Amino acid sequence: xxxxxxxxxxxxxxxxxxxxxxxxxxxxxxxxxxxxxxxxxxxxxxxxxxxxxxxxxxxxxxxxxxxxxxxxxxxxxxxxxxxxxxxxxxxxxxxxxxxxxxxxxxxxxxxxxxxxxxxxxxxxxxxxxxxxxxxxxxxxxxxxxxxxxxxxxxxxxxxxxxxxxxxxxxxxxxxxxxxxxxxxxxxxxxxxxxxxxxxxxxxxxxxxxxxxxxxxxxxxxxxxxxxxxxxxxxxxxxxxxxxxxxxxxxxxxxxxx
Numbered sequence: 001x002x003x004x005x006x007x008x009x010x011x012x013x014x015x016x017x018x019x020x021x022x023x024x025x026x027x028x029x030x031x032x033x034x035x036x037x038x039x040x041x042x043x044x045x046x047x048x049x050x051x052x053x054x055x056x057x058x059x060x061x062x063x064x065x066x067x068x069x070x071x072x073x074x075x076x077x078x079x080x081x082x083x084x085x086x087x088x089x090x091x092x093x094x095x096x097x098x099x100x101x102x103x104x105x106x107x108x109x110x111x112x113x114x115x116x117x118x119x120x121x122x123x124x125x126x127x128x129x130x131x132x133x134x135x136x137x138x139x140x141x142x143x144x145x146x147x148x149x150x151x152x153x154x155x156x157x158x159x160x161x162x163x164x165x166x167x168x169x170x171x172x173x174x175x176x177x178x179x180x181x182x183x184x185x186x187x188x189x190x191x192x193x194x195x196x197x198x199x200x201x202x203x204x205x206x207x208x209x210x211x212x213x214x215x216x217x218x219x220x221x222x223x224x225x226x227x228x229x230x231x232x233x234x235x236x237x238x239x240x241x242x243x244x245x246x247x248x249x250x251x252x253x254x255x256x257x
Contacts, residue, residue, distance in 0.1 A: 026066030028252070029059035031171075033211035035230040036069035039094045039250045051209070052171050054078070060253055061085055069094065071228060072249040073135060077175040079253060090251040098140060098244035102225035102235060104217055108155035109224065110240040116195050117245055118145040126191070126245075133175040133187040138246045157199065160223055166196040169208040169222035176228040177205070187246075192226045214238045 025046075030037040032049040036056070040047040048065055050056050056068035057078060072093065079088040103109040120126035121142035130136040151157045160166050168189075170177040176188040184205040196203035208216050213225045217239065230248065231241055 029056035029065035029068040031056055031070070031210055033213070035095065035097060035232065036071070036250050038232065039069055043094075052173070054172055054174075057085055057088065057253065060088060060255065066254070068253040069250055070253055071173075072251050073138060073175060073228060073246070074173060075251050075253060076134070087256050088253050089256045090253045093249035093251055095250045097230045097232075097248050097250070099228050099246040099248055100231040100235075100244050101242040102213070102217065102229055102239035103223070103241070104156060104220075105238070105240050107240045108150065108152050108157050109160070110242050112151070112157050112199075113195055113224075113242045115145070115148065116191075116198060117243065118142045120191075120194065125194075129190050129194075130187055132190070135175060135187050135246060138248065140244045140247060142243065142245070156223065160201055161199055163201075165202050165204050166192065166199060166224065167204045167206055167222045168192045169213060169216055169225045170205050170227040171207060171210050173228055177226075188226050188228060191245075192224070 028040050028045055028047040029050055030040050030047045031053045032051065034053070036053070037047065037049060047069075048059065050059060053068075053070040053074050056065070056070055059065035060068045072090070075090045077083065079085045079090060101110070101113055103113075117126065120129075122145050126142070127136055127139065130139050170184070170188070172178055173186075175186050177184055177186045179185070189205065193203045206222055208222065210227075213229075216222050217225055225239070228246070228248065229235060231244060235241060
């Protein structure tokens with residue numbers, strides 16, 4: 001699956017996909033609060049909001065919805081030959097976008113994570129992690145490592161270190177965050193664990209309602225939103241976001257026949 005995903009991403013980002021057409025008058029399943037929902041709204045399409053992108057795919061597979069709008073990275077992991085949904089395919093890209101990590105507004109944690117991104121990109125460990133999950137073609141080049149991020153005595157980094165845990169808000173979203181047995185794995189999950197290790201704390205993963213991610217963050221139920229989050233204007237206005245680390249797109253998923 002991982003090799004298939006890397007090939008699919010490379011082809012799709014460079015030259016697009018020749019897939020079946022989709023109808024504007026069908027009902028689209030989208031994750032509530034997602035970039036897919038925003039794309040459906042922008043185009044004036046009728047849509048059905050569900051709890052996750054995985055649920056959106058189930059809607060199409062069961063015939064409850066005619067199509068789904070999901071992230072290209074998830075499509076590469078979840079649909080087509082050798083995946084959970086071999087009879088689904090995706091069309092051309094509706095949008096192009098970038099992923100980032102969301103922290104509380106004015107939090108020093110975003111700068112800390114940026115420093116980890118720069119360090120791991122420079123030493124090749126970010127690329128190794130990306131290859132493990134087949135997303136290496138989507139990585140965004142990071143700046144050269146600079147000075148260590150400044151840690152405020154009353155900032156989020158100190159708060160997280162004092163309580164001993166980095167609480168990561170996620171949804172089940174392969175290949176970024178998903179479960180293998182009882183353990184959360186994926187590109188985002190592994191990078192979050194690395195940041196937690198550098199902070200000297202434990203990473204704890206909490207599934208959230210994606211539509212309530214900003215509320216969960218501000219109420220300190222979670223410390224960070226790290227789940228293939230598209231850097232929309234709303235997100236950047238509501239959170240302190242890291243630099244982009246992955247390219248992505250929104251695609252329409254339909255039955256192959």
